[in-house]
Structure formats: C-alpha cells, structure tokens
Amino acid sequence: MEISVVIPLLNEEESLQELHDWIANVMQSNRYLYEIIFIDDGSTDASWKKIEELSNKNQSVKGIRFQKNYGKSQALDAGFELAQGRVVITMDADLQDNPEEIPELYNLIVDENFDLISGWKKKRYDNVVTKNLPSKLFNAAARKTSGLKLHDFNCGLKAYKNEVIKSIKVSGEMHRYIPVLAKNEGYHKIGEKVVQHQARKYGETKFGMDRFVNGFLDLITISFLSKFGKRPxxxxxxxxxxxxxxxxxxxxxxxxxxxxxxxxxxxxxxxxxxxxxxxxxxxxxxxxxxxxxxxxxxxxxxxxxxxxxxxxxxxxxx
Missing domain, CATH: 1.10.287 (Helix Hairpins)
Known part of the structure; x- marks a missing residue:
C-alpha cells in the first residue's frame, strides 16, 4: 500500500461522491496502490449510506462510523490507527482541499525524505473576519510557542510518513497541532507546501469562532505538555x-x-x-x-x- 487518504467528515453527503471520484482519478492516473478511509464522525445526514455505496463499488474505500460526534481529533486518531499506506494523506471532505496535490505531497515524503509536509493555504476563500484574520493570529502564536515556522498549522491537507502517525496520539482538539506533536516525538524534518484552496461547494462550515478560543487554550496546553508532559x-x-x-x-x-x-x-x-x-x-x-x-x-x-x-x-x- 503506497498511500492512505484519511478523511474525517461530519454531514458531507453531497460532496462525498465527487471527492471520491476525484481522488480515485488521481490515484489511477499515477498508478498508486491506495486506500481511502472515510471516518464518519456522527453524521446525522446520509453520509454513512453514501460511504457504504462507495465501498461496495470500490474495495479501496474503507469506512469507520462513530457512535456519535466525538470531534475531528478523535476521527483522525481512528483513521491513523488503521491506515496501512507508506504515506498517509489527510484532507477535509468539503472539497476545499485539492486531491491534485497528492502526487507532489507523496514525492516530498518518499523522494525528499520529509517526515511531515503541512499544506499552506496561501490564498484563501474563507470569510475574512470570521476565519482569515483569527487564523493569522492563531498561526502567529503557534509559530512563536512551538518553534515551527509553518504558516498554516490548521490546514487539513497534510502528508506523513506512516511511522509518524503511528507514534502520536491525537485527542481532545489537538488535530491543529499534529506537527508539534510529531516534533515532540523526535520528527524534525517537517516541511510546508503551498496548496490550492477552493471555495466550499456544498453545505456550511462546521466550525465557528469558538474554535479559535479553544485553539489558543489548546496551544497553552501543548506548550506545557511539550516541555513537562513526561516529567511533571x-x-x-x-x-x-x-x-x-x-x-x-x-x-x-x-x-x-x-x-x-x-x-x-x-x-x-x-x-x-x-x-x-x-x-x-x-x-x-x-x-x-x-x-x-x-x-x-x-x-x-x-x-x-x-x-x-x-x-x-x-x-x-x-
């Protein structure tokens, strides 16, 4: 297995077919052996039914269904545990992440031996007040405290060596800080790639302003844990x-x-x-x-x- 694509989702039934077809086309064009792992984080729409349909047509599609909504970090953790690919790609299910980025992300991990590549949505199509400005403040604080010079910690599109995702535990709302968690485990070759960001095509965002408050609180937590987590x-x-x-x-x-x-x-x-x-x-x-x-x-x-x-x-x- 060359690539595992891990996709957490919540109420994204409208985008799943298009996202699957897009990813499958990229994989087949590049002749990758792959798996797509959809993690349904307690959806109340027909998302799980759509995942079942996709898995019946394509054996490379795998699904995990949570009993209820636990959060993106828990969904990623479940996907990471079962991912078999040499390279693990994470992306969101809302079609704002472009699957055409996968081959270059894969090459950066395999050919240039990066441990982790984080996407950077340099040009965004989000609301400036509710997402762009708070995101810039959040990323500036994260860079200062973590020492990692990344522009977009919270970008869902990332690539990892399999050993990296197997060595970290993502819980709470720590999905924003996976690069920091990887660094704390001794993986220091962490890079960044400018990726294409696309406007949301279906539905509405599942995140509000409260995620930035929670994000800063989590930043304080992980800063403490990185220094004293193993020696309180x-x-x-x-x-x-x-x-x-x-x-x-x-x-x-x-x-x-x-x-x-x-x-x-x-x-x-x-x-x-x-x-x-x-x-x-x-x-x-x-x-x-x-x-x-x-x-x-x-x-x-x-x-x-x-x-x-x-x-x-x-x-x-x-």
Whole structure:
C-alpha cells in the first residue's frame, strides 16, 4: 500500500461522491496502490449510506462510523490507527482541499525524505473576519510557542510518513497541532507546501469562532505538555519546593524576630496578627500542594493506558 487518504467528515453527503471520484482519478492516473478511509464522525445526514455505496463499488474505500460526534481529533486518531499506506494523506471532505496535490505531497515524503509536509493555504476563500484574520493570529502564536515556522498549522491537507502517525496520539482538539506533536516525538524534518484552496461547494462550515478560543487554550496546553508532559515533577516540584522554602524561611524569620523582642523585653503583637504569618502559611500550603501535584502527575504517567476516547459503531472493508 503506497498511500492512505484519511478523511474525517461530519454531514458531507453531497460532496462525498465527487471527492471520491476525484481522488480515485488521481490515484489511477499515477498508478498508486491506495486506500481511502472515510471516518464518519456522527453524521446525522446520509453520509454513512453514501460511504457504504462507495465501498461496495470500490474495495479501496474503507469506512469507520462513530457512535456519535466525538470531534475531528478523535476521527483522525481512528483513521491513523488503521491506515496501512507508506504515506498517509489527510484532507477535509468539503472539497476545499485539492486531491491534485497528492502526487507532489507523496514525492516530498518518499523522494525528499520529509517526515511531515503541512499544506499552506496561501490564498484563501474563507470569510475574512470570521476565519482569515483569527487564523493569522492563531498561526502567529503557534509559530512563536512551538518553534515551527509553518504558516498554516490548521490546514487539513497534510502528508506523513506512516511511522509518524503511528507514534502520536491525537485527542481532545489537538488535530491543529499534529506537527508539534510529531516534533515532540523526535520528527524534525517537517516541511510546508503551498496548496490550492477552493471555495466550499456544498453545505456550511462546521466550525465557528469558538474554535479559535479553544485553539489558543489548546496551544497553552501543548506548550506545557511539550516541555513537562513526561516529567511533571520538574515543573510542579520545582515551584512547590520554592514556595515551601519561601514559606519556611518567612516562618523562621517571624519566629526569630518574635524571640528577639521577647528576650529584649520589647512589647510585641501576637504572631497571628503579623501579616507575614499568613503569607508564610499560605506559601507552605501551596508549596506542599504543588509538590503533591507533581508527584501525582508522575504516578499517572507511569500507570496511564492508551484508552480510546471514542466508540466505533461500524467498519467497512477492514
């Protein structure tokens, strides 16, 4: 198997036939051995029926149907687990990604030995206010925090070596940061290719402004996880120790100053009337809690399993 095309979708029945025909034509023209994996993320229209029809006509078409809508990250994760191709291509099902890009993406992975190629929709046909401007701000923040010089982290059209997608776990809404996840796993040959973006032909976008709020929150999460995800004690333990030592030092200072005044016959206020008493106490409690958080984080990492956060209802041709 040379190429696996992984396509997550939600209520895209109108575009599936055209998308399949387009991909199949590209594959046959280039004589690729291929599979198309459609992941139906809880569609409420006739998307799954259309996938069944396509799979009956073309054995290269495979389908995964979720029990309900779990999100794009979970759909990609399910597709990645079952993809067999030497090169894995991801694209959206709304016909805004152009299958004609596949041969060049494939060659960049195979011939130039890239681990991952991310598409860059340099010219977009989206709404400027709701998608283009927020997307530019989001990508600028992602570049700054991740160190990856990509222009379009969220482009659905990407190409991967099979070993890359098998080594990462995509959950939550981390599909935007797959290049960052790959980098964290040691894959550093990550490139970018300008790809053609097309206006949506059928239906409406499934994403609203809230995706950018969630995107920035996920960016903070992945920035933390990339540094301390496998060693939480290095973060929580460090700050916990610092806070505890600060509180202990403040407590000793209060005690020593109190004793000094007592021995010298100087009238003093109660220790509990000194604001530093509460600062010291709070610091010691916070330090202990942070240290325990780091310790618990280490225990969770050691004992966690790779449970799936989705339920597959049906499979086709697997």
């Amino acid at each position: 004690m290095h973060f929580f333990g460090l700050w916990g120790t610092f806070m505890f030592l600060f509180g202990t030092s403040a407590a000793f200072y209060i005690g020593a100053f109190k004793l000094y005044k007592v021995f010298n016959g100087i009238k003093t206020i109660l220790v509990t009337d000194n604001p530093w008493f509460y600062i010291a106490l709070t610091s010691m409690i916070l330090g202990t809690l942070l240290f325990l958080a780091g310790f618990l984080g280490e225990l969770i990492i050691k004992s966690k399993n790779n449970e799936k956060h989705y339920t597959i209802k049906e499979k086709l041709n697997f």
